[in-house]
Amino acid sequence: MVSKSQKKLINSLHQKKYRKQHHMFIAEGLKVVQEFIRAGFQLHSLYTTEEESFDIEKGQFFLVSESELKQITQLKTPQKILALFFIPEKENISHNGLILALDDVRDPGNLGTIIRLCDWFGIETLICSDQTVDCFNPKVVQSTMGSLARVNVVYTDLVDYLKKHSSSHHIYGAFMDGKVVYSEKKESGNTILVMGNEANGISVPIEKLIQKRISIPRFGDLQETESLNVAMATAILLNEFRRDSFFTEK
Amino acid sequence: MVSKSQKKLINSLHQKKYRKQHHMFIAEGLKVVQEFIRAGFQLHSLYTTEEESFDIEKGQFFLVSESELKQITQLKTPQKILALFFIPEKENISHNGLILALDDVRDPGNLGTIIRLCDWFGIETLICSDQTVDCFNPKVVQSTMGSLARVNVVYTDLVDYLKKHSSSHHIYGAFMDGKVVYSEKKESGNTILVMGNEANGISVPIEKLIQKRISIPRFGDLQETESLNVAMATAILLNEFRRDSFFTEK
Incomplete structure (x- = not known):
């Protein structure tokens, strides 16, 4: 059974305001839910159509019918399991090594892919400007496929953050007119790579x-090609930074 | 006005069977439609809420109300313009240089991103196995943002295609357990890169x-990380091939 108040709570968590208020978010699907449990996220409650699917220590367990699950899911193809987790407190987050920073990425699918x-x-x-889409937005949670459980996502004033780290970190940014990333030296110390809005x-x-403006050269017709989507550009640039360390650290 | 038979035609084009039968596909939004016109695609008909938006030489032009456009669009946010184009005949397609081949990529968003x-x-x-999602699927057309107008997408029996090109082309494939792509020599001649199903x-x-199995190394926790999405992996591997030619061709 899913009570009215439970439905109301679950439904409210589609809005950032209520996620903040309740310190909770929704995850759906066996794999995604398992990843959060394995990563130590605290479960609030779990709704499933399959009795044997979970052995949980904490949190409330509800066996529900398929039609009840349909009432609480927002997925087109319900996943047999929906869970509410508490948003963890951030502790001891490392700001060393290579850090990615997002300046107002707005699309949930893009943020999910980037995570x-x-x-x-x-x-x-992963440092996000305050205007970047919330990582506990259900669409982001689903598209991360569990990766969200393993990446620390921090929302902050990005101007302040970069100012604070400008002497300890090398700060790169992706621009259409930056220097070709292939030829640019990628520093191996503390580094922040900034990606912009869609x-x-x-x-x-x-x-x-x-401090360093970089770009991915294009090989197609210069006049016509759209810019690369931010998630694609992030894939290529993270690979560029890591490929260099792959050789130096061997 | 949108007649009943026009609605029926437009609606039918959401199915591959009818796209094949009519040799037509749907494109929505000013930018996307413009890109197809600019690339020389033959327009069948154009439906728009804005009279002044187009100067078209061929094809039928229909000024429609917003509510009529809502009846024929499948976009959540209708784009003020919807057009039907004829699927062009393939002529003189180049099979030289670097070719990408897809072995049963099923997700329209992935194919759109790859295009x-x-x-x-x-x-x-771009060579696609016959099981790969149709590039004229409306979701693919929209997600390509006009790039589809500039890339030749060919559907064929991929086994036959690779057999036919096995002596003239170097054939690479992306595998989880392939050799690290960074260290692998990327041939500069005729090359086919094959990406697999999601x-x-x-x-x-x-x-x-x-002929050569390649992979993108992962730097995260080896046990837990999901595989990279096929579109992400394609972004990284195409960049790997192009970055080499960037230096040799300068």
């Missing part, structure tokens, strides 16, 4: 704090 | 025809 890329490339900390790129106040 | 990547990296020809990777019959 997966951080996970793949071993980026522990439509407008890196904003003016952030641009002033960038 | 954009081909455009960016100057890949003129869930299953490259299929067994195709695998047998791969």
Whole structure:
């Protein structure tokens, strides 16, 4: 059974305001839910159509019918399991090594993809400007496929953050007219790579704090090609930084 | 006005069967429609809420109300313009240089992203196995942002295609357990890079025809990280091939 108040709570968590208020978020699907449990996220409650699916220590467990699950899911193809987790407190986050920073990335799918890329490339900390889409937005949670459980996502005033780290870190930014990334030296110490908004790129106040402007050259018809999507550009640039360390650290 | 028969035609084009039968596809939004016109695609008909938006030479022009446009669009946010184009006949397609081949990529968003990547990296020809999602699927058309107008997408029996080109082309394939792409020599002559299906990777019959197995190393926790999404992996690998030619051709 799903009570009215439970439905109301679950539904409210589609809005950032209520996620902040309740310190909770929604995750759906066996794999995604398992990843959060394995990463030590505290479960609030779990709704599933399959009794045997989980052995949980904490949190409330509810066996529900398929039609009840349909009422609480927002997925087109319900995943047999929906869970509410508490948003963890951030502690001891590392700001060393290679850090990715996002200046107002707005699309949940892009943020989800970027979190997966951080996970793949071993980026522990993702810094997001306060205007960047919330990482606990259900669409982001689903598209990360569990990677969100392994990457620390920190929301902050990005101008202040970059100012604070400008002497300890090398700060790179992706621009259409930057220097070709292939030829640019990638520093191996503490480094921040900044990626900009989907439509407008890196904003003016952030641009002033960038120390090295880099770009991915295009090989197609120069006149016509659209810019690369921010998630694609992030994939390529993270690979560029990591490929250099791959050789030097061997 | 949009007549009943026009609505029926437009609606039918969401299915591959009818796109094949009518040799037509749907494009929506000013930018996307303009790109197809500029690339020389033949317009069948154009429906718009804004009279002054187009100067078209061929094809029928219909001024429609917003509510009529809502009836024929499948976009959540209608784009003020919807057009039907004829699917062009393929002529004189180049099979030289770097070619990308897809072995059963099923997700429209992934194919759309990959077509954009081909455009960016100057890949003129994209070979798709017959099971790969149709590039004239409306979701693919929209997500390519006009790049589809500049990339030749060819559907064929991929086993036959690779067999036919196995002596004239170097054939690379992306595998989880391939050799690290950074250290692998990327041939500068005729080359085919094969990417596999989202869930299953490259299929067994195709695998047998791969000459060099390559992979993108992961830097995160080896046990837990998901594989990279196929569009991400394609972005990184196309960049790897192009970065080498960037230096040799300068």
